[in-house]
Amino acid sequence: MKKIFGLAMAGWAALMMIAGSAQATTFPAQPLRLIVPFGAGGITDLVARLLAQQLGKELDQTVIVENRAGAGGMIAAQAAQNAKADGYTVFMGTVGTQVVNPLLASKINYDPHAFVPIGMVTGSPYVLAVRSDLGTETYAQLVSHARQEPGLLNFGSAGVGSSPHLGIELFKLTEKLDVRHIPFKSGGEAVSAVVGRHADMVMDAIPVIMPQVKAGKLHALVLADSQRSPAAPDVPSSAELGAPELRISSWNVLLAPPGTPPQIVAVLETALQKTLADPQLKAHLEQQGSQVYTGTQDEYQHFIAAERSKWQRIVQTADISLE
Template structure:
């Protein structure tokens, strides 16, 4: 009898234990801080599908664009810390927004990190810059013609904007920034000759390069892409400081229990080991990143150091 029944003193404890449901026992909401169709949305939906399979639960995507991801991050911060609301964090939500806004409305450090997810290295492309075929010739042209070149971005403080500011800082060049409302508008402006330089994810730039509307000069990464294996990296071209991509991380609300983070991490690692997911990501120039909280913290520390120098040098503020 004692082997199968709780003692009187522990009845309440047994009842409480029995009442706790297995996590997750209902759909999980994944907030994506940009609109549908962009590289962050594509990565989030794809990884979310396989993460849901690993958790045996549905992942419901919710796009909440605006303010460089701050609107989505605020929604995440206000959610219950029960593991049923997650954010696909970005360099904006987790690192640079706190440097750009005096009143942010959320604290990235208070959020509960789960893991890094993926990265899509950016490609630098040009149009209408005669005699420029690689990064070093671009640097020479820019130095010989200060403030003659311009670049388009998805807006002040966006990753493409900060990416070219990083390039300018690394090469000591003067290139004029022209902000647009979206990355698509900036790429279209480069195709139309309104701007000379643009950077964005490989799936965005490569179709225009194949159509001979843009000339790709480099992938801003340490490794070549399997999608464009002939495109040299920024490291190969003598600019190891110029590395930038659209990276993502899985973030939970402040106060999320460690057991929930552990369950999510285990499931994410399983998802990112699926060959079919890795292949589908690779086809779009997206690479899985190391999983776990420690890898996330190390990455964010490195990104914080890098982008604080860039933002200070550029003098960029959004309020």
């Protein structure tokens, strides 16, 4: 009886391997859905749309971007986690969805650790910018202005707990300032609010901020990085200005729902790496100020652990909460 059972189990395992191999061979047989946790116009959306176009070419299928804004990315993350684990739904994870949300709320409606990492995508350092009529032309002038009138200035962000929000909180902690927060649904909306003079300052990635700077609608005061970026050569780095601790970047990681078969993940990972190696895509991203990230799943886990340690300190010090 044991022998028969063992043979049956071996046969079942062999069938599963064959089925998995066949599934990977035929995948993808239909369009894919890429869920983005923020609205149109922000850095995550911009990167997702560039990625979707080239990834679709590699997979020989259409990749449809689906924006699901709200609740600091938790609405999108829950939808992605609950999606069928067949490879046809993927998720653009961010520092907010994968690191910050669990630090801000005692209960969240998804498990950031449950997703299957396909690979890192990009990172982009943040620029602090102000409305063009604020009267501050330099970082030092902005700091002086904020200190002279505590609580008067305000900033827009992509929402409570978003990386643009945390970027300004880091700025406030670095310079010991009192600046009020106005949350919006996306980074694009926050930038538009500052351009429209409904908010005083905003912090977001280079591709989001610099077009408005070049149009004369915003003044870029500092790049939150250790050195200047070729995409914003006239913007001084925080290290240059004596604030080396002011460093923040937006990053994105492509994830699959929990339980996605390894064979399918392997197909997606190969397509992603080929996509990110495409010279035209890489040049386009770098021209915008986004840096292509690559790495193994182990490297991803180390990266996440370091980010969690960093932002836990900032969240606790700034006393930020989603509740």
